[in-house]
Amino acid sequence: xxxxxxxxxxxxxxxxxxxxxxxxxxxxxxxxxxxxxxxxxxxxxxxxxxxxxxxxxxxxxxxxxxxxxxxxxxxxxxxxxxxxxxxxxxxxxxxxxxxxxxxxxxxxxxxxxxxxxxxxxxxxxxxxxxxxxxxxxxxxxxxxxxxxxxxxxxxxxxxxxxxxxxxxxxxxxxxxxxxxxxxxxxxxxxxxxxxxxxxxxxxxxxxxxxxxxxxxxxxxxxxxxxxxxxxxxxxxxxxxxxxxxxxxxxxxxxxxxxxxxxx
Numbered sequence: 001x002x003x004x005x006x007x008x009x010x011x012x013x014x015x016x017x018x019x020x021x022x023x024x025x026x027x028x029x030x031x032x033x034x035x036x037x038x039x040x041x042x043x044x045x046x047x048x049x050x051x052x053x054x055x056x057x058x059x060x061x062x063x064x065x066x067x068x069x070x071x072x073x074x075x076x077x078x079x080x081x082x083x084x085x086x087x088x089x090x091x092x093x094x095x096x097x098x099x100x101x102x103x104x105x106x107x108x109x110x111x112x113x114x115x116x117x118x119x120x121x122x123x124x125x126x127x128x129x130x131x132x133x134x135x136x137x138x139x140x141x142x143x144x145x146x147x148x149x150x151x152x153x154x155x156x157x158x159x160x161x162x163x164x165x166x167x168x169x170x171x172x173x174x175x176x177x178x179x180x181x182x183x184x185x186x187x188x189x190x191x192x193x194x195x196x197x198x199x200x201x202x203x204x205x206x207x208x209x210x211x212x213x214x215x216x217x218x219x220x221x222x223x224x225x226x227x228x229x230x231x232x233x234x235x236x237x238x239x240x241x242x243x244x245x246x247x248x249x250x251x252x253x254x255x256x257x258x259x260x261x262x263x
Contacts, residue, residue, distance in 0.1 A: 028048070028049075028050060028181065028182045028183065028184075029047075029048070029049040029050075029182075029183045029184075029185075030046075030047070030048050030049075030134070030182065030183070030184045030185070030216075031045075031046070031047045031049075031185045031186075031187065032044075032045070032046050032185070032186050032187070033045040033046075033186075033187035033188075033189060034099070034159075034187070034188055034189070035189040035190075036157070036189065036190045036191065036228075036230055037191065038191065038230055038231045038232070039095070039148075039150075039154070039155045039230045039231060039232045040094050040095055041092070041093075041094060042092070042093050042094075042099065043090055043091065043092050043093065044089075044090065044091045044092075044093060044099070044102065044103065044106070045088070045089070045090050046087075046088070046089045046090075047086065047087070047088045047089075048086070048087045048088075048134075048135075049085060049086045050085050050086075061135040062087075062135040065133070065134070065135040066080070066082065066087065066135075069089065069106070072105055072106050073089060073091055073106060076091050076092075076102050076105065076106070077091065077092055078090065078091035078092075078106070079091075089106075091106060095148075096146040096147075096148045096157060097146075099146060100144060100145070100146055103144050104130065104144075107132050107133065107142075108130045108131065108132070108133075109131045109132070109133035109139050130142055130143065132163065137168070138167060140163060140164060140165060140167070140168075141163075141164040142161070142162060142163045142164065143160070143161070143162045144159075144160075144161050145159070145160045145161075146158070146159050146160075148230075150232070151232075152232070153231065153232050154229045154230060154231050154232055155229070155230050155232060156227065156228075156229055157227065157228055157229070157230055158225075158226075158227045159188070159224070159225075159226050159227075159228075160201075160223070160224065160225050161186065161223075161224040162221065162222070162223045162224070163186075163216060163221075163222045164221050164222075165184075165216065165217065165218045165219060165220055165221070165222060166219060166220060166221055168182075168218040168219055169181070169218060169219060170217065170218050170219030170220070171217065171218055171219070181218075182218050184215070184216035184217075184218070185213055185214065185215060185216065186213070186214045186216055186222075186224060187211065187212075187213045187214075188211045188212055188213075188214075188224070188226055188228075189210055189211040190210065190211050190228045190229075190230065191210070191230070191231060192228065192229050192230070192231070193208070193209050193210060193211065193228065194207065194211060194212055194226050194227070194228045195227050195228050195229060196226070196227040196228075197212070197225065197226055197227075198225030198226075200223075200225075201223045201224055201225035202214055202222050202223050202224055211228075212226065
């Protein structure tokens with residue numbers, strides 16, 4: 001077995017994580033929304049809302065994280081807005097494959113640099129874990145996978161999103177005096193709603209005609225598994241134009257037949 005070396009910095013960070021519920025009670029709200037308009041267009045939206053105390057505590061790590069996020073989002077056409085307590089990022093995407101690539105470029109970080117290990121065999125790139133980096137947090141392992149099956153007028157889309165928050169302290173129970181230290185949400189917004197949810201995955205806290213919202217729980221592995229249909233805008237547009245042409249032809253030559261002068 002190869003040795004794993006953990007330095008003092010990592011130990012201190014883990015100790016601070018144990019104090020987060022006390023220091024940041026009710027101080028952090030995080031919302032991530034994936035909006036699908038149709039088969040080839042959508043938007044990633046991320047909002048982080050901190051209270052005054054939370055913003056002050058996160059300040060040492062917030063600014064470097066924002067600078068890095070600006071650099072990552074600029075080539076993708078992203079827009080970043082910020083005030084003293086709220087940070088909002090919106091980034092457009094095209095196809096499902098484009099969403100996966102842009103999500104990785106925006107949020108993924110390398111493995112935790114504080115752990116130095118010498119693996120017996122170097123894993124191939126597809127097998128490497130991917131980490132979500134947020135200000136003041138340790139890198140959080142995540143996976144985002146999207147599979148699409150294209151049909152004539154729509155595409156069947158299967159999305160899975162797993163976020164491992166097991167290393168973070170859990171929120172307080174509802175009966176506790178302290179409010180939850182973190183209010184984390186994931187929103188999936190689609191034009192035709194969700195057609196199927198995996199029964200073994202994390203259930204949504206809210207579902208409506210345009211999608212669903214999940215509460216992400218610190219201290220747990222959160223798994224989202226949803227299937228939905230997206231319209232093919234090009235195919236539907238072509239079908240509409242064809243229908244208009246045929247309707248015009250029918251009106252011109254079937255209903256309002258041209259009258260030819262008698263010879």
